[in-house]
Amino acid sequence: MNLDKYTKSPLTYMGGKYSLLNFVIPKFPKECVIFIDLFGGSGVVLENYNNSKLYLYNEKDKNIFEIMKWLFKNSYENIISDLNEIQNKYNLLQTLDHENQKKNYLILRNDYNEGNKTPQMLYMLSRCSINNLIRFNSSGGFNTSFGKIGYSKNTIKMIKEFKDKISNKSIGIDNIDYEEYLVYIYDYSKPKDFFIYIDPPYLGTDTEYNKKWLDEDDIKLFNHLDKLNELNCKWALSNVIIHNGIEHKTLNNWIEQNKNKYNVYTKEKEYSPFFTKNQGKSSIEVLITNYKEVE
Ligand SMILES: C[S@@+](CC[C@H](N)C(=O)[O-])C[C@H]1O[C@@H](n2cnc3c(N)ncnc32)[C@H](O)[C@@H]1O
Numbered sequence: 001m002n003l004d005k006y007t008k009s010p011l012t013y014m015g016g017k018y019s020l021l022n023f024v025i026p027k028f029p030k031e032c033v034i035f036i037d038l039f040g041g042s043g044v045v046l047e048n049y050n051n052s053k054l055y056l057y058n059e060k061d062k063n064i065f066e067i068m069k070w071l072f073k074n075s076y077e078n079i080i081s082d083l084n085e086i087q088n089k090y091n092l093l094q095t096l097d098h099e100n101q102k103k104n105y106l107i108l109r110n111d112y113n114e115g116n117k118t119p120q121m122l123y124m125l126s127r128c129s130i131n132n133l134i135r136f137n138s139s140g141g142f143n144t145s146f147g148k149i150g151y152s153k154n155t156i157k158m159i160k161e162f163k164d165k166i167s168n169k170s171i172g173i174d175n176i177d178y179e180e181y182l183v184y185i186y187d188y189s190k191p192k193d194f195f196i197y198i199d200p201p202y203l204g205t206d207t208e209y210n211k212k213w214l215d216e217d218d219i220k221l222f223n224h225l226d227k228l229n230e231l232n233c234k235w236a237l238s239n240v241i242i243h244n245g246i247e248h249k250t251l252n253n254w255i256e257q258n259k260n261k262y263n264v265y266t267k268e269k270e271y272s273p274f275f276t277k278n279q280g281k282s283s284i285e286v287l288i289t290n291y292k293e294v295e
Helices: 018-027 042-050 061-072 078-092 096-114 119-128 153-167 180-186 215-230 251-257
Strands: 032-037 050-057 170-174 194-200 233-241 263-268 285-289
Touching: 018 032, 018 233, 018 263, 018 285, 032 153, 042 153, 061 170, 061 180, 078 096, 078 119, 078 153, 096 119, 096 233, 119 194, 170 285, 180 194, 180 215, 180 263, 194 215, 215 233, 233 251
Parallel strands: 032 050, 032 194, 050 170, 194 233
Antiparallel strands: 233 285, 263 285
C-alpha cells in the first residue's frame, strides 16, 4: 500500500480513514467549490484532499471537536508549546520506567477529570492511553488505561505535517449534528457547489461512537443522500458492506435499489497479521458516489 503522498492526522482515531485514503481520495472530484467533511473525526480526509476552494469540517462529539479546533486554529509553535508545558508539568517522559510513566499519566488523568478539562490535556492523555483510545465512563470521566508515553518525535512530525498541509486552505469548523448541518445545505441556493464526504459511524462495528448508531440512523442517512442527489449535490459515502463476516443488510438493500443511479467501489479490508481477533472473518469496505470521476 503506497501511502507516501498522504499524511496522518495527529489525532490517532478509531475509524480514522488514513489507511483507506488511497482508495477514497482518487475517486473524489478533481475540483469543487466547497468540500464538506460532514463526520470529520480526525480530519485526515480534509487534510489530504486538495481540490476545493473552501473546506468545511463538522464533528458532533464535543471532545473530539475541541481537540480538532485546537489543532486547526493554533500555530504549530503554540501547539507544541502547549504540549511541552503539560509534558513538563506531569513529567511525562519516555525515559522513565513503566511504573513511573503510568503513575504520572494517572495524575494527569485525575487532574483532567477533577479540574478544568482542556483539549490539550485530553490530547496528551490520548497520546499516552492504550491504543490512543479516547473513552469516557457514564459519569463523563476519561477512563482509558495507560499504554505508553506517546508524545514523541513522531507526534511532533504528525503535527508539523498536518499544519503544513492545511496552511493554504480556507477552513471552517462546526460542532453540530449532521442533520442540522444539512438544513443549511438544503437552504443554500447553489447546492451544485458542494461536494460532501460522508463517513458516518458504521453499524455493528465496535468503536465508542458506533454503539449509538442504529439501523434507523442508516435509513435516515440514506434518505438524505437520495435527497441531496436530487438537488445535484455531489457526495461520497464510506461504509462497510460486510464487517467481520456479517453483512450490512440495510446498506446492501439501498445499494441494490439504486444500482443504476450510484457508483459502488469495494475494497477487501487487510488485517495486520498481528491482529488475530478478526482473522478469517472478511470485511469489505465500500465507497459509494453519486458522480463518476475518471481516476
Ligand atoms: C467513522 S468516524 C469518521 C472518521 C473520519 N473520517 C476520520 O478519518 O477520522 C464517524 C464520526 O462521526 C461522528 N458522529 C457521530 N454521529 C454524528 C452525527 N449525528 N453528526 C455528526 N457527526 C457524528 C463521530 O463522533 C465520529 O467522529
